[in-house]
Structure formats: structure tokens, C-alpha cells
Amino acid sequence: MSTTPEILPRDAVAGLPAYAAGKPPRPAEGLTPYKLSSNENPLGPVPAAAQAAAEAPALHRYPHPSAEALREALAGHLGVPFDDIVAGAGSLGALTQLISAYAGTGADGTGDEVIYAWRSFEAYPIVVRTAGAQDVPVPVTTDGRHDLQAMAAAVTARTRVILLCTPNNPTGPALSHTDVVRFLEQVPRDVVVVIDEAYLEFVRSADPVDGLALYRQYPNVALLRTFSKAHGLAGLRVGYSIAQQSITAHLRKVAVPFAVNAVAEAAAIASLGHIDEVHQRVEEIVQERRRVTAALAEAGWNIPETQANFVWLPLGQGSLDFAEAAGVQALAVRPFAGEGVRVSIGEPPANDRFITLCTTYSGPQGAA
Template sequence: MTSPRARRALDEIPVYRPGKAAASEDHKLSSNENPYDPLPGVMERAAVELGRINRYPDAGTTALYAALSAKLGLSPDHFAASTGSVAVLYALLNAHLEAGDEVVYAWRSFEAYPIAADLTGATTVRVPLRTDATHDLDAMAAAVTDRTRVVLVCTPNNPTGPVVKAADLDRFLATVPERVLVVVDEAYVEFVRDADAADGLAALAAHDNVVVLRTFSKAYGLAGLRVGYAIARPPVAEAIRKATPPFAITDLSQAAAVASLEAEAELAERVEAIVQERHAMVAALRDQGWELPETQANFVWLPLGDDAMDFAAWCDPVSVRPFAGDGVRVSVGSPAVNAVFLDRAAAWRKEH
């Protein structure tokens, strides 16, 4: 008897693995979540939308695009939103890749990249990070061929933390053919304090083939509502919207995102508190003897290699994110939980 079969492309694609559950939500440092409650006004605005969930959402995501337009000084047709920036990425790749095409990205980088790319039937080309855990843009440029349609640049890089420098990105964009779409993934941009870091919006202003990805899941603390967006030239944004399922953004999520954009002062305070806690974590880990790459995100990276899985188990009751054979990513949580993690990290150093 013959059973229905899924596409053969799925045979080699792993299931996306979320961060490990922790003893409590506060102890979950595996998913890069914001430890703070929603910003002021978010719960009230979202609660209004709960009273009308019998209605379909605004298919045009009108209020969010208008708010982003006012914030970034671009017309609403520059935006394409979906359920998190990862869903926007899936739609973008579906809109621009097919069998026979190539997509180039650094590795290790965001683990959804190979899944999203392989689903299109395109060929993925992974370019190893440099020894300092940064993108090797020269090697990535050399990997571009006549078949390359998309290049993914993650800055700050998830899970290692460093940013791409503005001068390096400018040189890269001058080298890459204009027919190639360069996706600058800025999911953690609000946490960047490096004055020399690349600016996706500046790159977009100078190049028609740039797309910037951003999200409300990290700095804005709306991970549970799933709102991300692309910023691109209107024809590119339109292609992404075409490849996105209708009603992807609920009115509840849209209201929460708009309210978050209006709470800029409170956002800045919270982000700065996370950045300062990141500095403290990095300093403490280096004092313990750990060698860390320069992180500009809301997490740190421990290049543990083959010890990654054992270290993750050692950190209990704190949940961290191991990548077998590579390292462990640890989100910046509340000071109290970070202190528990640092105690476990110090004990590991003494035992190993």
C-alpha cells in the first residue's frame, strides 16, 4: 500500500528546535527573550482587540505600516510583516528562490536559515565564520556565483553575537551583483552599541537590492505575539507580501506592536538595562577565564565545542541553548537569574 509522501526536500531538513524549557520562565536563558513585562500601553491596547476576535484582522496591516512609516520615514509600501521576522524570511525566500538557485549565508548563524532555504529547493552555500565568530564577507562575496539569488547577513550574528562592520558591508555590497538580494537580518539591532556597526537602513538607502529584517520579539518584548517585518524597496516588499498568507498579523498583535512603538522612552530604558547587564555578564565570564567573542546582542556565546551539550546540562536549573559541537548561547535575563548562571559557569571552570 502506497501512502502519501511529503516533498523529498523535507527528508534532510531538521525540525526547528525551540529553547529548552526551564524550571521557571525566569530561568529560561535559551530563547533570547526579553525578561521585562510588556511595555506601557500594550496590555490595554491588546485587551481592546480581544473583544472583537470574532472578526478577521486587518489584512493590510494598515496601522502597523503607518506607524513604521512615521518612525522610519519611509512610505508604507516599503514594509512587509508576518508572524516574526523568521516568517518574513520564509516568505522572502519563497518569493525569490527556486530549484537551481543558490542562497549564501555564514555558518554558524541563525538555525532557521538552512531550514527556510532548503524548503525552497534551492542550494544552500554555507561560508564558515572567522575564528573571532564574525562574518567573513570576503569569502561570502567569493561564494557568489551566477546562480546566487540571495545572501543572508545576520548582524548581530545569532548565536555568536558580533556585528558586521559598516565599512565591511559597504565593500561587500559594492562587490555583489545588483541582481542578488542581500538580506540584512537585524533582529537584535536595538542592543547594538558599536559605533562602527553596519546600519541596514543606510545600506537600503544606498542599494536597491538590500532588505532589512527586524522584529518585535526581542527588544520590544512581544515574542509571544509574533510580529516581524521586512523593510525593502516597494517591489521587493510587495513580492514578500504576496508570498505571505493572508491575515498573518492579528489585530491584537498589530495593536500591541503599535503601542510598543509609541513607548520609545520606556523601551530605551529597558534596552539599556539589558545592555548594561550584558556588559556585566561578559566581564564576569572573562574574569572566570572564558574566551568570548564581542557580543552586541542580548546574549553571550561560549565556544565550548564538543562540551556544549554537557555544559548545558550542567547549568540546570538555568536553561541555556547548546549547539552540538559548536558552543552554547546564553540570553541576558534578570540580574538574579544571570547570577545563578554565572555561579554554574564558574563551577564548570573549576571542575573542567
């Protein structure tokens, strides 16, 4: 008898962790279910963006392969050169382009190194290892912040890329502009420093990172941005990177053609055209964030300072228990086993129910 041999992927893929997206809420009798597990904008896109998506013409035609109209709109909106922008399928698509272009397996067979804080965005190790590079995670501080001193100390001759996530997903704190400048002065100029700004619009800190100023000052800086969060277009997957042309020239070589489809491009351009409405919606979420964090503090919870559209509960071994308790209340949250639970700021009734849960929860490692 013959046996069919197992078809194995390459080693780098076989050992990858699986990306775990936020799950939908479980129904519960008498309760409206709410999804607080994926950092989505509960207010959705501005009406003009939704209308533009619905009316996008010529769906039987390919869009421009590099989203030229969107890049033109972004160039005007941000005051940057058109060629400094490369579009992608969400900021994750733009990140994949950067890693593909700058980190992989060297000519000697060893992997280039990519440094990032951990815990941070869970796609980082997946993208890095898929490219054949070696990830170098540096633990965040006890209050969920990047340890920039330790990250600078981790740089070696093999380091090709460093990822800074600000505000950090899933813990919430944002880096300061002063600290990032100090960090960049310690990093070799041939190392690409990627500043992931997916939650940029929600930051209300005293010294916010000015990514545009940094990319203009430091040729090795690249920014990641998205329309998924503040603009409420997560379902359309629109993102982009901003960098000087010494970097973007190589990103365009590895960019997937037509990654931003015609419907997504139309909606994103319309959203930019109504940016004041976008900012209004963001401010509503920021106010809800302040209400939620104040209520948690009053209830005795000790959580990291969040500058994003979510909060982080450092529950450790109690994380799965809390997520189960939330599920009973028809709330979907995002647990990270053994570490903590990330909870998105949602609709006010959802936030009310979350606050009530936190006030009454008495499970393992609950309120401090």
C-alpha cells in the first residue's frame, strides 16, 4: 500500500503563530450583543464615504494599480510629495511591503533582525517570520509602554527594521515625540524605523509624536497609517505608508498591484474630503474613552494610560475568565491568554455594560 506524503510548508511558515481576529459576541437572552474585540469604530464612516462606496462606478474595470487618485488626495491633505506615499490593503498591507523590501534572509543564509516591543500588534511576528527574518521582541514595561532604552540596546549589525507602535496595540500608551527623537539619534541611519500610527487620531497626550516631522528629518523613518480606525472603513482595508523616496522606490517593487480596490479608494477619498466630520466622530470616541477609564479607576482598576480607542486590563491568568464573563453579558472582548484583555471603546450602551461588569467582576485577578 502506498501512503500519500504529507505536504509541508517551508519551515518559516510551519512555525508561525496564527493570527487571532476579534470574535463576534455570543447572543444572550434579553441583551443586545456588542463587539468590543476588534477596535472598530462604532460610529462607522462619515455619510459621504458610505455614499461614495455605494456609488463607485465601473466595477468591471481594474482600479489604478497603485491607487493613484487616493495618493494624490493624501499628498494634498498631508502636504507631502505624491511619491512619498505607497498604498496598501490596510496598514498591515503597508507593513508587509516594508518588511518584504527590507528584511528577510541574507546572502549568508542568516535572517535579518526586526526589533519590536512585545506585547504589541500580534501580526508583527507573523509578517517578520514569513519574510524569513528573525524577530527580536523586547518586553514592554510594567505599564505597557515601549522600553526604548532596551530596544536601542537590542540593535546589532543584523538589525534591518525597528517597529514602533504608538499608541501601542493592545496596551494603549503612546510614545512621546521627545522620546522618539532621542531614540532615533541612537539608531544607525541604515536601519528602517517604522512608526505604526494606526490609532494616531485618538491621541490626546501632551507631547504627541509628530510622524510627518520625523519622516522629513530622518530619511530612515517610515510611517504606517490606516483608514480602518478613525475613518471607520475597516471593512474596506485601506492603508498606506509615508517615507522618503529612497525607501518608497523599493516599496513599489513589492507592493501588490490593485491592493486598494475601487470601492475602497472612492470611500477613502470621500472621507478625506469630510475630515472635520471624521474628527468629530473621533472626539466622541475619545470622550467615551475618558468616561470608561474614569469609571474603571473609580472601581479600583489599575490600567495603563490609553491613547487609543481601547483599554487594556492586565489580568494575567484571569484573562480568559474575564472574557468568558463578558461573553455571558453578550460582550465580545479580546483576551490574550496569561497576559490581559483588550476592550474596544464601543457604543455608549456597550460601554455602560462593560463598566458594570468591571464594577461587579470578582474573578481571578480582577479589580486591584
